[in-house]
Amino acid sequence: MRTVIQRVQKAYVSVSASTVSSIGHGLLLLLGIEDADTEEDIQWLCRKVLGLRIFDDDEGVMNRSIMDINGEILVVSQFTLMASYKKGNRPSWIRAAGHEYAIPMYEKFVELLSEGLGKPVGTGVFGADMQVELINDGPVTICMDTKNKE
Numbered sequence: 001m002r003t004v005i006q007r008v009q010k011a012y013v014s015v016s017a018s019t020v021s022s023i024g025h026g027l028l029l030l031l032g033i034e035d036a037d038t039e040e041d042i043q044w045l046c047r048k049v050l051g052l053r054i055f056d057d058d059e060g061v062m063n064r065s066i067m068d069i070n071g072e073i074l075v076v077s078q079f080t081l082m083a084s085y086k087k088g089n090r091p092s093w094i095r096a097a098g099h100e101y102a103i104p105m106y107e108k109f110v111e112l113l114s115e116g117l118g119k120p121v122g123t124g125v126f127g128a129d130m131q132v133e134l135i136n137d138g139p140v141t142i143c144m145d146t147k148n149k150e
Contacts, residue, residue, distance in 0.1 A: 026071030032081025
């Protein structure tokens with residue numbers, strides 16, 4: 001699994017000019033899934049996202065997690081995160097999981113994240129042509145890959 005985590009003041013996801021989900025202060029996650037991903041990857045990534053200390057404390061130091069600030073989370077599926085660009089200039093998405101595998105994994109990720117957060121997590125529409133609008137706070141943007149745990 002690969003994710004781009006963005007600290008946001010607010011974020012929205014729309015399909016056909018209609019907002020399907022929105023959040024205030026919190027995290028926008030773009031999530032890519034491959035066939036090799038497991039429930040262990042989901043659990044690891046959920047723990048990391050919920051514990052990631054990238055929100056300011058009273059001294060302005062990034063020392064608080066999404067849990068500490070009672071923030072919100074929006075998760076948008078994005079198969080293009082699994083792009084392979086090794087050969088040529090046209091990316092290949094051969095590593096991206098097909099719908100039959102990716103949808104249950106995405107739903108499980110959202111479910112575990114919501115359980116850990118203690119409130120519903122916003123989502124996009126899997127496989128839809130979505131427009132994502134956000135105000136990046138900081139900006140703070142972090143990339144994580146469960147196959148390359150840095």
